């Protein structure tokens with residue numbers, strides 16, 4: 158059965174789409190110039206965007222990007238009062254460079270990535286992200302994208318490919334057994350529903366607390382379906398290129414795979430040269446174009462207010478040099 162948006166947290170008379178994590182800290186670091194142009198690469202329900210716009214002057218503008226049309230509709234409603242200071246675009250954050258070029262914007266004062274999925278996406282059974290509710294095995298963040306669904310992955314990948322995927326993106330110790338079970342069951346009837354996958358996973362893991370394993374396998378499939386790590390790498394590079402000198406890039410990550418990817422890309426641009434040690438002169442041409450600003454965890458109050466904040470890490474870097 159299709160679930161409704163959760164009504165337990167309201168925003169005025171509207172149900173809340175998503176409660177923004179570390180809102181004040183994010184805005185404090187994202188904003189470097191009150192009249193600047195900003196990108197929210199993961200717009201969601203527009204919570205962070207709304208908080209930022211509230212601090213900008215009349216010259217300040219925001220470009221909001223999301224691959225999910227439901228997010229864009231919710232954010233358009235929430236940000237309507239800011240009029241033409243807000244431009245919303247559907248697409249992936251790796252397409253950010255092309256989108257901004259089409260808008261004739263060459264550089265920006267700040268970019269935000271708030272990674273993963275929104276509460277709305279998880280709460281809607283019809284999107285297939287949650288192992289807690291029955292729904293189609295979909296998991297595409299953009300429902301009009303002509304990409305594979307979770308059902309396509311589960312029904313077509315080889316046992317070895319499923320094992321690799323569960324190990325790499327889920328870091329799950331029962332990956333081998335789960336991959337084997339899926340391949341046996343799908344020969345009888347293909348997987349179409351999240352409940353089928355849930356049953357297959359639960360049937361092969363010992364013990365009575367399968368929640369963590371379920372969460373890891375569903376996370377692994379979600380990452381694969383949406384190419385989340387590839388998107389993150391390309392999106393961060395695009396954002397770093399677009400930042401003006403002094404501009405900030407802020408990233409909220411929620412699990413170690415995301416965190417490692419962000420750290421690796423930041424480190425590469427903070428160190429500059431990546432030649433092997435011992436070379437008399439640099440041959441890679443790498444330049445130090447970023448400096449670290451902060452790495453913060455949510456406060457206890459943030460976690461008490463918002464369960465989703467528990468695993469959040471905020472990393473912020475500053476561009477110190479132009480692209481030339």
Ligand SMILES: C[S@@+](CC[C@H](N)C(=O)[O-])C[C@H]1O[C@@H](n2cnc3c(N)ncnc32)[C@H](O)[C@@H]1O
Pocket residue numbers: 175176177178198199200201202203204205206222223224225228248249250251271272273274275298299388389
């Ligand atoms: C955690 S939510 C953002 C919530 C938002 N900060 C707010 O305050 O409501 C992440 C959003 O990013 C979007 N998203 C994730 N990966 C994306 C990508 N590669 N390109 C564009 N949007 C993406 C998801 O569809 C989701 O709406």
